[in-house]
Amino acid sequence: MTTSTVLLRLTGLTKTFGGLTAVDNVTFDVQQGQIYSIIGPNGAGKTTVFNLITGIYKPTAGDIVLGGQSIAGLTPDRVLRRGITRTFQNIRLFNNMTVLENVLVGQHTRIPGDLPSVLLHLPNYRRADSRAHARALELLRFFGPALVARKDDYAANLSYADRRRVEIARALGSTPKLLLLDEPTAGMNDPETAEAIGYIRTLRNEFDLTILLIEHKLQVTMGISDQICVLDYGKKIAEGVPAEIQRNELVIEAYLGRKAPVE
Amino acid sequence: MSTQTQNLRGPSSIMGTVRERLDKTQIGGRPPSYYLSGWRLGVFFLALALLFPLVTDQTLQVTAISVGVYVLLALGLNIVVGYAGLLDLGYVAFFVVGSYTVAVFTGGILQRSDGTVAEIRQFPFWYLLPLAALLAGLFGVLLGAPTLRLRGDYLAIVTLGFGQILPIVFQNVPWFFGQLGMSALPPPDIGPISFSDTGNRAPFYYLTLLLVVLVILAVSSLRDSSLGRAWVAIREDETAAAASGINLVRTKLLAFGLGAVTGGIGGALNASFLGAIAPTDFNFGISITILVMIVLGGLGSIPGVIIGAMLLRFFDVYLLGKINDTVHSSPLVTGDGSPLHFLATLDFNTAKYLIYGLILMAMILLRPQGLIPNIRRQRELAGIGAAPEGVSAVGLFEQEVAGEELAAVDVGEQTEYVGEGSEALGREDHV
Numbered sequence: 001m002t003t004s005t006v007l008l009r010l011t012g013l014t015k016t017f018g019g020l021t022a023v024d025n026v027t028f029d030v031q032q033g034q035i036y037s038i039i040g041p042n043g044a045g046k047t048t049v050f051n052l053i054t055g056i057y058k059p060t061a062g063d064i065v066l067g068g069q070s071i072a073g074l075t076p077d078r079v080l081r082r083g084i085t086r087t088f089q090n091i092r093l094f095n096n097m098t099v100l101e102n103v104l105v106g107q108h109t110r111i112p113g114d115l116p117s118v119l120l121h122l123p124n125y126r127r128a129d130s131r132a133h134a135r136a137l138e139l140l141r142f143f144g145p146a147l148v149a150r151k152d153d154y155a156a157n158l159s160y161a162d163r164r165r166v167e168i169a170r171a172l173g174s175t176p177k178l179l180l181l182d183e184p185t186a187g188m189n190d191p192e193t194a195e196a197i198g199y200i201r202t203l204r205n206e207f208d209l210t211i212l213l214i215e216h217k218l219q220v221t222m223g224i225s226d227q228i229c230v231l232d233y234g235k236k237i238a239e240g241v242p243a244e245i246q247r248n249e250l251v252i253e254a255y256l257g258r259k260a261p262v263e
Numbered sequence: 264m265s266t267q268t269q270n271l272r273g274p275s276s277i278m279g280t281v282r283e284r285l286d287k288t289q290i291g292g293r294p295p296s297y298y299l300s301g302w303r304l305g306v307f308f309l310a311l312a313l314l315f316p317l318v319t320d321q322t323l324q325v326t327a328i329s330v331g332v333y334v335l336l337a338l339g340l341n342i343v344v345g346y347a348g349l350l351d352l353g354y355v356a357f358f359v360v361g362s363y364t365v366a367v368f369t370g371g372i373l374q375r376s377d378g379t380v381a382e383i384r385q386f387p388f389w390y391l392l393p394l395a396a397l398l399a400g401l402f403g404v405l406l407g408a409p410t411l412r413l414r415g416d417y418l419a420i421v422t423l424g425f426g427q428i429l430p431i432v433f434q435n436v437p438w439f440f441g442q443l444g445m446s447a448l449p450p451p452d453i454g455p456i457s458f459s460d461t462g463n464r465a466p467f468y469y470l471t472l473l474l475v476v477l478v479i480l481a482v483s484s485l486r487d488s489s490l491g492r493a494w495v496a497i498r499e500d501e502t503a504a505a506a507s508g509i510n511l512v513r514t515k516l517l518a519f520g521l522g523a524v525t526g527g528i529g530g531a532l533n534a535s536f537l538g539a540i541a542p543t544d545f546n547f548g549i550s551i552t553i554l555v556m557i558v559l560g561g562l563g564s565i566p567g568v569i570i571g572a573m574l575l576r577f578f579d580v581y582l583l584g585k586i587n588d589t590v591h592s593s594p595l596v597t598g599d600g601s602p603l604h605f606l607a608t609l610d611f612n613t614a615k616y617l618i619y620g621l622i623l624m625a626m627i628l629l630r631p632q633g634l635i636p637n638i639r640r641q642r643e644l645a646g647i648g649a650a651p652e653g654v655s656a657v658g659l660f661e662q663e664v665a666g667e668e669l670a671a672v673d674v675g676e677q678t679e680y681v682g683e684g685s686e687a688l689g690r691e692d693h694v
Binding site for chain 2: 054055056075076077080081085086092093094095096101105108109111113115118119121125129132154156170171173174
């Protein structure tokens with residue numbers, strides 16, 4: 001951690017669905033340039049935190065501050081314009097669009113959207129559009145020439161690992177400050193997971209990102225995280241550097257269950 | 264690991280057969296067409312259309328103009344339904360707004376309910392065409408704004424209601440000429456070109472053609488723009504689209520608005536061509552007719568939609584009459600004792616919507632992608648890439664890393680584990 005600027009700050013973030021409190025008074029800071037992980041058992045509210053940050057849900061209480069400005073309650077497209085993008089746990093590509101088109105949609109905000117520009121393909125629109133094409137190819141190339149070769153294939157026809165890659169390429173299209181990755185190694189075996197971890201580090205360095213990561217696999221988070229927050233039943237039960245988390249009694253309990261009382 | 268590989272042969276071989284099927288039907292590999300591809304074909308048809316009045320009589324030209332009006336309407340509805348995927352059953356509303364804008368502002372001969380007749384002369388058609396487009400677009404946005412939260416059937420019902428209400432409003436609000444409407448609208452004469460000669464329909468024909476060509480250029484430009492991409496993205500996955508920076512409200516309203524603008528242009532042209540309007544001309548049947556046109560031709564496909572409109576309009580103004588004549592003069596029907604005698608009193612024009620309904624059903628059952636399909640729509644209808652909601656795609660696809668094919672690991676939501684030898688925590692994920 002070279003700088004100590006807070007990029008994202010959650011304060012008392014709460015979300016209830018009827019009687020269920022999915023996220024309960026969660027507070028944490030993410031520093032600029034960090035890889036910050038949120039871990040916790042199934043149903044702990046990790047994805048809900050992501051949905052709150054990206055504006056898919058509106059918080060019941062609490063605040064979300066990005067670089068000093070509150071983004072709580074903004075619509076997802078506004079949140080993206082402020083510099084946050086995300087991937088989804090179950091990979092949500094536009095299946096009947098080509099790989100290139102998927103990555104182009106990620107750059108939607110970089111192309112003028114006013115009606116005259118769009119309708120008449122005015123010079124400023126054309127320039128932005130060809131810049132977007134070039135950048136889309138660049139992003140695909142980052143993940144290897146194999147993906148560039150498949151740019152005109154429909155996203156539905158890609159392998160699972162390639163779909164993950166395209167989703168990240170799409171998310172990077174808007175040149176975000178903060179990238180939210182929701183279980184990027186879900187469904188991957190050990191060698192693939194190792195490769196993905198390498199990618200996450202490279203992404204942070206190459207694209208000058210701060211990364212907020214949801215991860216199930218403890219070995220993944222321990223290896224790459226600067227800071228970890230543990231959620232259980234919507235509450236933050238621990239926060240700290242990986243070594244602290246590994247020793248934390250509450251965390252072990254949340255994952256493995258309570259120790260049987262010794263007679 | 265090896266047993267898992269065995270288990271996964273099933274799904275991956277299913278993927279294999281799907282791909283084979285795709286290749287056979289030629290919808291797998293080919294990417295969607297881009298701006299003005301196939302333009303040679305377009306120029307060819309444009310040349311044919313330009314020569315059309317030189318080789319045809321007035322009747323055919325009049326038919327062509329009314330076909331052109333419906334081509335405009337179908338292209339407009341296609342923006343809403345075909346591109347943005349919003350089912351609009353009240354599209355006639357924008358046709359009404361376009362027609363009435365022209366009628367109200369050009370003036371004409373007005374028959375009041377007390378029997379008096381008034382003649383009003385106001386603005387020329389050429390100012391009113393853009394005004395009609397603008398006002399219809401405004402109505403489109405007005406209708407769109409409150410209905411954006413609705414999806415599927417609910418949106419269809421609200422738009423249907425809007426389409427029903429608007430003609431009734433025009434019929435009953437005093438300054439819109441009431442039940443009898445307005446007649447003798449002035450023709451859009453400009454300089455030496457006279458549109459009023461009923462013996463020479465070529466000017467109107469070329470005006471219609473010009474508008475159709477302009478609208479085709481506009482909608483193909485939209486389709487291949489970032490806006491067109493945004494529409495497809497919204498149709499595919501609204502959440503992912505919003506998370507990619509697409510403003511859902513603005514993008515959907517643009518679809519409604521632009522569709523309505525086209526409807527308004529169609530209405531203005533039609534009112535001016537017919538020279539008369541009456542509120543009873545605008546009914547639910549028109550909304551359905553246009554919908555059948557675009558489903559018949561192929562949702563989202565510009566050539567498909569044009570063909571659909573032409574076929575159905577041809578059927579309506581020409582074929583239906585022929586069927587009537589043929590059936591009514593057939594000896595099977597005219598003979599007194601013949602079993603088909605009941606058909607003698609059946610006017611097939613009244614069965615028009617029954618036939619449209621049958622066409623709609625037949626298309627949905629047999630060829631939902633339409634006669635000239637949009638490739639992407641065809642894929643959507645074939646269910647390609649449509650993962651069941653809430654089901655993780657994990658395990659359905661074989662994985663490749665650095666060209667090496669690896670067995671998929673079936674790591675479901677509920678079977679995640681931590682570290683070596685630890686127990687799985689089978690807690691349901693609520694979020």
